[in-house]
Amino acid sequence: MKKLLFVAVAALAALTALPAAAGKIKVGTVPGGYGDSIAAAAEEAKAQGLEVEVVEFTDWTTPNVALQSGDIDLNYFQHRPFLNKAIEQRGYDFADVGVGALANVGLYSLKHKSFADIPEDGTVAIANDPVNQGRGLLLLQKAGLVKLKEGVGYLGSLDDIVENRKNLRFTEVEGPQLVRVTGDVDLALGYPHFIVASKSFDARSGLIYSGIEDKQFAILFVAKKDRVADPDLARFVKVYQNSPKVKAILAKAFADDPKLYALAWLDD
Template sequence: MTYKTLTQKLSMLLASALLMGSAIAAPLKIGTNPGMLGDSLAVAAQEAQKQGLDVEIVEISDWTTPNVALAAGDLDLNYFQHGAYLDNEIRERGYPFVKAGVGVLPNIGLFSTRIQRLEDLKQGATVAVANDPINQGRGLVLFENAGLIQLRDGVGTKATVHDIVENPRKLKFKELEGPQLVRALDDVDLAQGYPARFVSAGRPDIATSGLQYSTVDDVYYAILFVARENNANDPRIAQFIRIYQQSPSVHAKIDELYAGSKKLYSLPWQK
């Protein structure tokens, strides 16, 4: 073997070793949304660091980019979507995704600044629901559970306002984008809402005074840890999810972010 050949082989081996070291050292990258999800993941990342697992939390403000980035390989995992949203994304976009683990279940509620009991909702009242097909059905089921409407048999959480077959109070349904429901509360008599958004907006008093809440039976809407099919068996993913689910510090942070009220969330993996 010539000196030149030996040098070339050593250079190749060194480059290979550096690449392997870089891969080993690369952090587990998790995409999420700011607020409750990002803050609770940050605590889990600190706990993971103590166990020798390097984790990078990437906060993304929209609901599209986390799946695009995961599919492209820019993320190893994401944590922002519930089962209904994930199923729709796979159906509509063909993403090669799988559920890697279950996270927190954010309850939704019916909120009002005008009435204190559902019985006081007047005839012809204006009520607000989400306008997207994924969250509108969930909200309408909550209206039905509250005894305010009846939906067509069998539609369940796939319901739209067109599936309302009984509306004895002649409620006027106003369809709004999910993030606008919090801001619209003062303009309607009753609104579907997300308690965590009220807490984030500095209104924990509203979050904890809902007139009706969903429950742990709504587990299809638990936030999921989602991976690609080709990396779902990465042991780092299983380790991080285990930390998130078992760490008392993470549980305490989630509770803090939900104003200490168990009406606003549940931890399905404990059931």
């Protein structure tokens, strides 16, 4: 009996001497620069004992649905206004656990070289979600093509247009798909990292860009509220923010043009 007890104690001591099992998380993101940068961080996290499975989504709805259902632990695709609207509309129990890249947006045309060249009854493709549509409309107003109701801000919609001098006709498109329709319309809202990833045209060819200093549009790492103190999530965010490879991938994703993006956590 004493011998058996000794063996059991020795075995327990051996187990406790082993390194702790590696954590494992699933991170949802979207293709392009965001997805590539998350994949790079996942590789580096693995070397530090954290297994990260990257799950890519092709739309801006499913990543939050998957997070709410517990299919993923963290997502990385949305800025704060988008997150706030999603929480308001769907009742999600989410919070951010870190900040990532700040992406600019622009207005692009493959048919015209200036806003003056856009014809009467011209066609415009714009994001179909409430927040990014409002952001695009503010850019159209900045370009002098439309006038919006006073004070609507980034939550403006097509219904908030009070002046449309050229009688522009709008088509609402899922944000990541805007790059695919740019050649079919006179003007389109565009996201430089999606344009670079598609290799369809030069992401630096926008007729106008939003203010890159507007940090409310920085992409966030988002988790359910009961996971905000999860050390594995914090470890991954730290790996992402401190990785030279991630920074290099983001630079490439934004055409190596500092006017198109910023590393928002550096000024956090």
